[in-house]
Amino acid sequence: MSSGMLKIEWAAQYMPVLAAIRKQFEKEKPFAGMTIGMALHVEAKTANLVTTLAAGGAVVHITGCNPLSTQDDVAEALNTVKNVHCYARRACTVEEYYEAINKVLDAQPVITIDDGMDLIHYIHTKRRDLIKKVIGGCEETTTGIHRLRSMAAEGKLEFPVVAVNDTPMKRFFDNVHGTGESALTSIMITTNTLIAGKYVVIAGYGYCGRGLAKKAHGLGAKVIVTEVDPRRALEAHMDGYSVMTMEKAAALGDIFITTTGNTSVINGKHFKKLKEGAILSNAGHFNVEIDMGWLHDHADNVVQREGIETFMLKGKAVHVLAEGRLVNLATPKGMGHPIEVMDLSFALQALCARFIAKSGKKLKGGVYDVPQEIDEEVANRKLSSLGLSIDSMTQEQKKYLCSWDIGT
Numbered sequence: 001m002s003s004g005m006l007k008i009e010w011a012a013q014y015m016p017v018l019a020a021i022r023k024q025f026e027k028e029k030p031f032a033g034m035t036i037g038m039a040l041h042v043e044a045k046t047a048n049l050v051t052t053l054a055a056g057g058a059v060v061h062i063t064g065c066n067p068l069s070t071q072d073d074v075a076e077a078l079n080t081v082k083n084v085h086c087y088a089r090r091a092c093t094v095e096e097y098y099e100a101i102n103k104v105l106d107a108q109p110v111i112t113i114d115d116g117m118d119l120i121h122y123i124h125t126k127r128r129d130l131i132k133k134v135i136g137g138c139e140e141t142t143t144g145i146h147r148l149r150s151m152a153a154e155g156k157l158e159f160p161v162v163a164v165n166d167t168p169m170k171r172f173f174d175n176v177h178g179t180g181e182s183a184l185t186s187i188m189i190t191t192n193t194l195i196a197g198k199y200v201v202i203a204g205y206g207y208c209g210r211g212l213a214k215k216a217h218g219l220g221a222k223v224i225v226t227e228v229d230p231r232r233a234l235e236a237h238m239d240g241y242s243v244m245t246m247e248k249a250a251a252l253g254d255i256f257i258t259t260t261g262n263t264s265v266i267n268g269k270h271f272k273k274l275k276e277g278a279i280l281s282n283a284g285h286f287n288v289e290i291d292m293g294w295l296h297d298h299a300d301n302v303v304q305r306e307g308i309e310t311f312m313l314k315g316k317a318v319h320v321l322a323e324g325r326l327v328n329l330a331t332p333k334g335m336g337h338p339i340e341v342m343d344l345s346f347a348l349q350a351l352c353a354r355f356i357a358k359s360g361k362k363l364k365g366g367v368y369d370v371p372q373e374i375d376e377e378v379a380n381r382k383l384s385s386l387g388l389s390i391d392s393m394t395q396e397q398k399k400y401l402c403s404w405d406i407g408t
């Protein structure tokens with residue numbers, strides 16, 4: 001068996017929820033006669049989503065959503081699966097990246113599944129011939145949803161898209177635990193340095209930031225949080241972390257992880273204050289959070305190591321991991337989120353794609369929440385795969401929660 005197929009099989013063992021959905025899809029064939037276009041990180045867990053959709057009758061065309069996150073052996077293995085076509089290649093040029101997006105769109109997908117909104121953006125700007133053909137889409141990540149909501153607010157989103165990212169079964173697990181564990185794992189494996197006792201600066205105390213802070217603290221780090229939202233800053237303070245501006249944190253931090261979805265969060269004025277040997281990394285979707293342009297313009301010298309660029313700034317070394325791209329996926333050994341977490345996220349994707357296949361034609365252009373029954377179905381399937389049972393409300397309890405005149 002090829003190395004890519006062995007990786008796909010390894011992941012499959014830890015994806016019981018997706019496996020159950022696949023069995024159901026094999027019988028129901030909800031995508032019979034449909035082409036699905038995908039732009040996701042092409043690695044073993046994603047491959048299991050792809051084969052699940054194909055088992056449901058779809059012809060799947062997929063490419064990457066980040067030039068550094070593709071695992072070439074998995075991409076190769078996917079191309080041996082019936083009704084699957086994969087165009088992703090690691091370390092492709094920007095031109096090749098968009099060529100691959102175009103190839104997916106040449107297949108005329110009726111459903112899109114994005115992580116960062118590249119397919120939907122391309123369809124609405126450069127491939128408008130496809131707009132009428134697309135029934136709808138699913139979007140995986142926070143940054144993609146931000147962009148989609150901006151489009152929808154301007155009335156420019158012309159088909160329905162399910163905000164898979166925004167549902168509890170995604171954010172509570174994928175963003176918090178997935179990013180939390182995998183970004184730290186990637187930093188440790190790439191640098192082989194210790195977290196314990198270090199100042200770890202987390203920029204952004206959203207879902208990803210909370211997970212990162214908690215896990216870095218668990219490893220013995222002294223965690224500093226930077227924020228722009230006063231409520232989240234206060235939450236970080238009461239969760240026990242130091243809160244300060246990036247300008248102050250820059251002078252203290254040993255390891256930095258940005259996860260804001262925003263741009264230039266660590267920039268020229270901060271680089272000047274960094275300690276010798278500071279390690280910078282980004283876990284946000286795009287490579288805009290660390291101002292890489294400034295570093296390239298101002299460095300006297302740049303030393304390249306596997307997954308690490310060292311910028312010499314007037315004799316001071318500043319290390320940046322994975323070119324400032326998603327550190328959990330874009331370092332040479334980055335594996336992305338733990339498999340069990342992606343089992344949940346991809347179970348949501350599979351069921352939301354089925355929802356679009358069934359009901360998309362009835363929906364107008366816009367961003368839609370994941371239907372509650374899908375969110376609950378994934379949670380219930382996961383609980384039962386773990387052998388866990390929970391209580392259910394009695395009639396009396398249901399009535400109590402719906403009444404207003406409860407007496408005092």
Ligand code: NAI
Pocket residue numbers: 141142143144174175179203204205206207208209226227228229232259260261262265283284285286326327328337
């Ligand atoms: P979120 O919206 O819950 O949190 C972002 C936080 O950053 C907010 O609290 C916001 O106030 C803060 N922020 C914004 N600008 C800031 C600035 N200049 N300085 C400090 N804080 C600032 O978003 P979430 O879900 O935590 O996602 C964050 C990013 O991570 C997004 O780009 C998302 O797409 C990406 N993501 C990455 C994953 C990965 O595998 N690495 C997985 C999931 C999400």
